[in-house]
C-alpha cells in the first residue's frame with residue numbers, strides 16, 4: 001500500500017453511530033410546534049417512522065447500525081483517507097494535509113450514509129413510498145439509490161433551476177427507478193400557490209421541502225425523508241469521522257484543525273463530531289465550518305427559531321438562519337444554498353466549540369483547480385469551500401511559523417459539475433455580494449417567532 005493512502009478493511013466499518021447529543025456541554029433548545037410548545041414524537045409520526053423519531057430525540061451516546069445497512073455500506077465503506085502530498089508540494093507548505101474522501105459512494109457523495117438507513121427504517125415500518133426534495137440533485141440521487149436497495153418507490157421534488165440546468169442528476173434518479181419533477185410543481189397545493197404568483201419561479205430548497213412534506217403528510221403510504229439538518233441525519237454521518245479517527249492513527253498523525261463545508265451541516269457533522277468528542281475530553285483541536293459568502297448562514301445569519309421550509313409546514317428549529325423565504329444567488333455549490341443550518345451545528349457554533357468562515361465561489365474554484373491538478377480528484381462545488389479554508393490555514397501557519405496537521409472532508413466528487421468548472425475556466429463565473437438589506441428582511445421575518453433560550 002502507498003504510504004499516503006490509509007485504507008481500512010470491510011471489518012472496520014463502524015458498528016454504531018455516534019450521537020453527540022449525549023456529550024453536549026449544554027442542552028439544545030427543543031424544536032417547537034405550531035402552538036409554541038416543544039414538538040412531541042406523535043406529531044412527527046405522519047411523516048417519519050418511529051425508529052428515526054427515536055433517534056431524533058435520543059440522548060444515548062451510541063446507536064447500533066443494523067446489519068442490512070452495514071451490508072450496503074460495504075459497497076463503498078470504509079472510504080479512503082489520503083495524505084495530500086502532491087498538493088502540499090504545490091502549496092509549498094510543511095503542514096501535513098489529510099482528506100477523507102466520500103466521493104466513492106454510488107451517488108458520489110457522503111449522502112448515502114443517511115439515505116440508506118432512512119430507506120431501511122421506512123421499509124421496516126411498512127412504508128411503501130418516500131417523498132423528498134433536492135437542490136442540485138445530490139440528495140435526490142442518493143435517496144433514489146437507497147430506495148432501489150429496499151424496493152421503495154420514491155418521488156423527488158427538484159428545484160426548477162437545477163432540474164433545467166443539471167439534467168444528468170435527474171437521469172441518475174430515473175435510472176435507480178425514482179420519479180423526479182421540477183419544483184414548484186402543480187402536484188401540490190404549496191407548488192400551485194407559488195406558480196399562481198410566479199409561473200416562472202426558479203424554485204428554492206425551501207419551496208421543494210414544502211412540496212415533499214405536503215406529499216408525505218397527505219398520503220397514507222408515503223413518508224418524508226430529509227438529507228441534512230436533522231439530528232438523526234448528523235448522527236448517521238458519523239461513520240465518516242469514526243473511520244477518520246482510526247485512519248489518522250494509522251497515519252501516526254492527529255489533526256490540529258478539522259475542516260468541512262456546511263450547507264445543512266451533515267457532512268460537517270459526520271467528519272467532525274467524533275473529533276469533537278475528543279475535544280470535549282481535552283484534545284486541542286480547532287473545528288471549522290465553511291460556507292459561501294452568497295449564503296452566509298453561520299457567519300451573518302441570526303440565531304433564532306425559524307421554519308425549515310418556505311410554507312412554514314415544518315416545526316420551528318433553533319438554528320442560524322437567513323429567514324425561511326431567503327432566496328440565495330444561483331451559485332454553483334447547490335448543496336450550500338440553504339437558509340438554515342443543523343440545530344446541532346448551530347448550537348456548537350453558538351457555544352464557540354466550532355468556528356465559521358465564508359468564502360466567495362471564485363476563490364474556492366481557483367484553489368479547487370490547484371487541488372485537482374495535484375491530487376487528480378475533481379472536487380464537488382461544495383467541498384471547494386473546505387479546500388479554500390485549508391489554504392487559509394496553510395497561509396496562517398506560514399505567518400505564524402508553525403507546522404500544522406490539517407484534516408478536511410472531501411464530501412463528494414464534481415464529475416457531474418462540469419458546467420461549474422466550465423463557467424470558472426471561461427472566466428464567466430461571478431461573485432455576488434449579499435446586500436445587508438436581505439439580512440434585515442430576514443430579521444423582520446423572524447420577529448414574532450419565539451427566541452431560543
Ligand SMILES: *Cc1c(COP(=O)(O)O)cnc(C)c1O
Nearest residue numbers: 228263264265266267335382412
Ligand atoms: C449536499 C452536499 C453538501 C452540503 O450538505 P451538508 O448537509 O452541509 O453536508 C456538501 N457536499 C456535498 C458533496 C453534497 O452533496
